[in-house]
Amino acid sequence: MSSVPVITLNNGVRIPQLGFGVFQVPPAETAKATLTALETGYRHIDTAEGYGNEREVGEAVRASGLDRADVFVTSKLHNRAHARDDALRAFDATMDALGFEYLDLFLIHWPRPTRGDYVATWRVMEEIAATGRVRAIGVSNFQVPHLERILAETGTVPAVNQIEVHPYLTNEEVRAFGARHGIVTEAWSPIAKGECLDDPLLVRIAEAHGRTPAQVTLRWHIQRGDVIFPKSVTPSRVAENFAIFDFALTDAEVAEIATLDRGYRTGPDPDTFA
Numbered sequence: 001m002s003s004v005p006v007i008t009l010n011n012g013v014r015i016p017q018l019g020f021g022v023f024q025v026p027p028a029e030t031a032k033a034t035l036t037a038l039e040t041g042y043r044h045i046d047t048a049e050g051y052g053n054e055r056e057v058g059e060a061v062r063a064s065g066l067d068r069a070d071v072f073v074t075s076k077l078h079n080r081a082h083a084r085d086d087a088l089r090a091f092d093a094t095m096d097a098l099g100f101e102y103l104d105l106f107l108i109h110w111p112r113p114t115r116g117d118y119v120a121t122w123r124v125m126e127e128i129a130a131t132g133r134v135r136a137i138g139v140s141n142f143q144v145p146h147l148e149r150i151l152a153e154t155g156t157v158p159a160v161n162q163i164e165v166h167p168y169l170t171n172e173e174v175r176a177f178g179a180r181h182g183i184v185t186e187a188w189s190p191i192a193k194g195e196c197l198d199d200p201l202l203v204r205i206a207e208a209h210g211r212t213p214a215q216v217t218l219r220w221h222i223q224r225g226d227v228i229f230p231k232s233v234t235p236s237r238v239a240e241n242f243a244i245f246d247f248a249l250t251d252a253e254v255a256e257i258a259t260l261d262r263g264y265r266t267g268p269d270p271d272t273f274a
């Protein structure tokens with residue numbers, strides 16, 4: 001844990017910059033994979049109601065023997081639960097599934113701009129935060145216009161915005177807006193679901209450092225200030241993804257990797273996804 005950088009959010013809460021993601025990990029495999037990650041040294045787990053594996057994440061945290069305060073856990077509001085009463089029930093369901101007295105970070109999973117009013121949903125998130133049962137609240141997949149409305153119409157700046165970021169989608173406009181307003185960027189799909197790992201540039205830089213392209217890509221995120229949570233159920237890959245703090249890319253290499261941006265999304269467009 002001592003080797004993983006920690007970022008302080010805009011409300012003073014500290015979050016490990018490297019975490020373990022469980023998106024698309026089957027529930028039957030989640031507890032074992034999460035426990036492996038915790039045993040490897042990860043202290044940050046990212047889940048969501050929509051992933052269907054919150055309960056197993058909670059089981060793994062308890063099975064690890066670690067103090068609850070030593071593991072940062074994030075979950076997300078389900079897309080069907082944006083109305084006030086639905087959102088409050090969904091948060092209660094998340095807490096029941098995890099089996100925790102508090103959650104470290106709770107996010108609106110998608111803005112759903114074509115289906116509802118995400119600003120009204122954000123006000124419900126503020127209500128949830130006021131209960132003290134969550135240490136920080138944020139958003140996920142929000143574009144600049146979505147964030148501008150949140151800042152203009154409510155009293156709470158999101159602590160984080162979790163968005164798709166990788167060498168083929170650097171998402172600079174959203175990242176820069178977040179940086180100007182104290183919103184930390186969390187990068188999901190940090191290696192583009194593996195699609196960028198054969199890129200000749202990443203292969204060349206990896207060979208120069210005696211590392212894998214995945215390690216180089218994750219290190220690139222770390223040096224740019226992104227919070228990341230790569231996913232794997234393979235113990236050797238879990239360990240490989242964690243071993244990125246004993247080398248550094250040059251400034252030139254960081255800049256060169258950013259030139260790979262081609263606006264390529266591996267997931268939905270937040271402006272239209274409902």
